[in-house]
Amino acid sequence: MNPALQGLITIIIGVGGCIGYFYFSNQILDKVLFPPQGKDAGRNINRANMIRPWLFLFPAIFALGLYLGYPVIETLRLSLTDRSAGGAFVGLANYSQMASEPKFWEAMRNNMLWLIVVPAIATAFGLLAAQLTDRISWGNVAKSFIFMPMAISFVGAAVIFKLIYDTRAANQEQIGVLNALWLAFDGGAGSFIVLRLLPAVILLGFAALMAYIIYLLVTAMLPKGAGRSTGTWWSVPLRLIIVLAAAWMIWLSLKSAVSVFTATLPYGEPQTWLTIPFYNNFFLMAVLIWIQTGFAMVILSASLRGIPEETIEAAILDGANPFQIFFKIKVPQIMGTIVVVWTTITLVVLKIFDIVFAMTNGQWETQVLANYMYDKLFRASDWGVGSASAIVIMLLVMPILVWNVYNARKEMR
Structure with a gap:
C-alpha cells in the first residue's frame, strides 16, 4: 500500500474512532446507564455529570498507562532479572555489574558535563538573541533563522555537523x-588572536561570570537584619551546591585558559575533531546548543515582552544604563521563565541519544547514558544491565519533573 494512502487511512480511522468513542460513550451514559427520566432523573443527571469527565480522560489515561506506566514497571522488573538465566530474579546484581563497568561511569561523567554546559549556553544564547532581536527592525526575520534548527531532527542536525567536522x-x-x-x-x-587570546578571554569571562554568581548567592545567604528569613529549608543547601559547582567551573576555566597558552598546536595538519578526547564532547554539544537556542529564544522573547513598561521607564528616569536595565530589571522579572527553559533543556540533555549515536556512537570517550542503554539492550542483548541503566536515567529525570510540577502548582495557587 502506498505510504501516503496508509497515512490517510490511519488518520481517518484515528479521528473517526475518537469521535465514535465520545459519541457512543455519551449515548450509553445518558440513555442506558443514567437516563434523565423518571423519579430518579435528577440523581441520574448528577451521576452522569460526575462520570462524564472520566469518559473524556479515559483514552489519555489508558494511553499513558500503556505507553508510560507499563514500560516503567516492566523495565524495573527486567532490571532485576538475568536473561542468560532464563529471566531468573537476581536482585541488584545488574546494578552492581553496571557500576563496575568503566563505560557506565564514562557515560555518567559525560552526562554531567552535558548538563553543565548545554542548558547554560543554550539558555544564555536564547536570552541574548531574544533581547537583541527585539531591538532591531528585522528582528522577526532573525528569529526565524535562529528558530529554524528546531525544525530539523537530531539525526539530521548531527549529519550536518558531521560534514562540518x-x-x-x-x-x-x-x-x-x-x-x-x-x-x-x-x-x-x-593564529595567536583566534586560537589563543580569544579562547582565553572567553574562558576568563566565563570564570568572572561564575564568580559573580557565587557573589550573588553568598550575599543572598548572609543575614541582613534580625528576623530575616533566608527562604525555604532547602534553599541554603541548594545554593551551597551551586556555589561549589561554580567554584569548580572557575578552577576548570582558569586551568583551561593557562593550557590554551601553553599548548603546542599542530598547524597545517587536518584534525579529526570527533576523536580528540574530552574536546569531542563539546563538538557534540554544539549540535544540541544550535537546536535548543531557538526554543529558548522564542519562550524568553515572549517573557521579555510581558515585562511592564513602567518598571523600565522608572529605571531609565533613575539613570540606569542598558546593562543595568537588562540584568537588574528585566532578568529578575523573567527568572521563573528562565528556570523553566533551563529545566526543559536539562530534560532533553538527560535523554540525549540521537546526536551521539549518529556522530560517534559513544566511541572516543563520548559515551552517554542513553547510548550506553542502547548498546546493552540491542547490541549486547543484555536486558538486565540495559534496563538498569534506563532506571538510572529515569531517576535522574524524576527530581526535575517533580520540581517543575511543584512550581507549576505553586504558580496556579
Whole structure:
C-alpha cells in the first residue's frame, strides 16, 4: 500500500474512532446507564455529570498507562532479572555489574558535563538573541533563522555537523568547514588572536561570570537584619551546591585558559575533531546548543515582552544604563521563565541519544547514558544491565519533573 494512502487511512480511522468513542460513550451514559427520566432523573443527571469527565480522560489515561506506566514497571522488573538465566530474579546484581563497568561511569561523567554546559549556553544564547532581536527592525526575520534548527531532527542536525567536522588527508581539499578554517592558520598573529587570546578571554569571562554568581548567592545567604528569613529549608543547601559547582567551573576555566597558552598546536595538519578526547564532547554539544537556542529564544522573547513598561521607564528616569536595565530589571522579572527553559533543556540533555549515536556512537570517550542503554539492550542483548541503566536515567529525570510540577502548582495557587 502506498505510504501516503496508509497515512490517510490511519488518520481517518484515528479521528473517526475518537469521535465514535465520545459519541457512543455519551449515548450509553445518558440513555442506558443514567437516563434523565423518571423519579430518579435528577440523581441520574448528577451521576452522569460526575462520570462524564472520566469518559473524556479515559483514552489519555489508558494511553499513558500503556505507553508510560507499563514500560516503567516492566523495565524495573527486567532490571532485576538475568536473561542468560532464563529471566531468573537476581536482585541488584545488574546494578552492581553496571557500576563496575568503566563505560557506565564514562557515560555518567559525560552526562554531567552535558548538563553543565548545554542548558547554560543554550539558555544564555536564547536570552541574548531574544533581547537583541527585539531591538532591531528585522528582528522577526532573525528569529526565524535562529528558530529554524528546531525544525530539523537530531539525526539530521548531527549529519550536518558531521560534514562540518569532516577530515580529509592533508594533500586533499577539505570539505569540512572547521578543518578548512584550521588550515588557514599558520602560527602568525591571526593564529595567536583566534586560537589563543580569544579562547582565553572567553574562558576568563566565563570564570568572572561564575564568580559573580557565587557573589550573588553568598550575599543572598548572609543575614541582613534580625528576623530575616533566608527562604525555604532547602534553599541554603541548594545554593551551597551551586556555589561549589561554580567554584569548580572557575578552577576548570582558569586551568583551561593557562593550557590554551601553553599548548603546542599542530598547524597545517587536518584534525579529526570527533576523536580528540574530552574536546569531542563539546563538538557534540554544539549540535544540541544550535537546536535548543531557538526554543529558548522564542519562550524568553515572549517573557521579555510581558515585562511592564513602567518598571523600565522608572529605571531609565533613575539613570540606569542598558546593562543595568537588562540584568537588574528585566532578568529578575523573567527568572521563573528562565528556570523553566533551563529545566526543559536539562530534560532533553538527560535523554540525549540521537546526536551521539549518529556522530560517534559513544566511541572516543563520548559515551552517554542513553547510548550506553542502547548498546546493552540491542547490541549486547543484555536486558538486565540495559534496563538498569534506563532506571538510572529515569531517576535522574524524576527530581526535575517533580520540581517543575511543584512550581507549576505553586504558580496556579
